[in-house]
């Protein structure tokens with residue numbers, strides 16, 4: 001297919017534009033055809049996530065901000081995307097489980113959840129068991145869930161800069177209750193600032209991208225068989 005260059009399969013501008021126009025038109029069959037062709041051509045799932053899905057939603061956001069598309073079109077594009085991501089998940093070749101668990105959630109009040117899903121899938125592709133809780137997770141429910149399942153790591157997603165104060169309240173609570181639990185945070189809210197907030201807690205790290213997340217996961221060692229997490 002024209003999208004592919006040999007060696008490192010990539011996604012051409014032409015394919016990106018075709019996909020994005022179909023996405024904005026809400027044509028899920030045409031979008032699925034593009035994704036299926038990329039998967040059959042061996043394009044990596046991370047490339048499809050970053051260079052097709054993320055990039056197309058950023059384009060949707062830009063057009064929405066400039067009043068070039070309606071809120072309804074933007075909702076439709078997101079719904080098509082989420083359906084496609086579930087389809088892509090079926091193609092993920094899972095490595096052997098490494099015995100580690102992660103919980104991924106969007107910050108309380110935060111309705112954006114696509115980035116968090118990509119993060120959860122990235123953990124799975126590295127052998128982790130990920131529990132993806134989606135958007136707007138209340139802090140107390142998240143804390144109770146952590147208490148129950150004792151993950152080795154927590155990932156929080158924040159898209160809207162105005163929700164930074166909510167993140168702080170959440171971190172105050174969670175770091176007090178689970179002082180040994182490593183927490184990673186990401187999302188486009190940090191384009192506008194807020195990284196210093198994440199630096200003010202021991203055990204909390206801001207991660208810029210899926211590439212940086214993969215680097216972190218490569219450094220993480222599997223949990224030895226028969227040992228439990230030290231969450232609390």
Ligand code: B12
Nearest residue numbers: 058061110111112113114115155157160161186187188207
């Ligand atoms: C779809 C969408 C919505 C949908 C979300 C539905 C859903 N199911 O997710 C709805 C309609 C709910 C929505 C609402 C709003 N939205 Co909106 N939305 C978007 C849009 C178009 C796409 C979001 C998306 O999925 N992007 C694709 C994902 C894959 O990208 P990502 O989130 O950046 O994630 C990547 C990285 O950031 C990182 N990452 C993300 N989380 C994490 C977590 C960890 C642990 C790690 C390691 C990495 C990581 O990895 C991901 C993969 O690379 C964006 C445009 C944009 N630029 O993204 C606006 C956008 C995010 N929205 C915006 C705004 C302002 C709003 C509203 C306030 C609008 C309003 N006036 O009502 C509300 C806020 C609602 C709320 N309470 O949260 C702004 C945010 C500006 C800001 N940063 O402060 C944006 C950027 C639009 C814009 N251009 O202005 N939105």
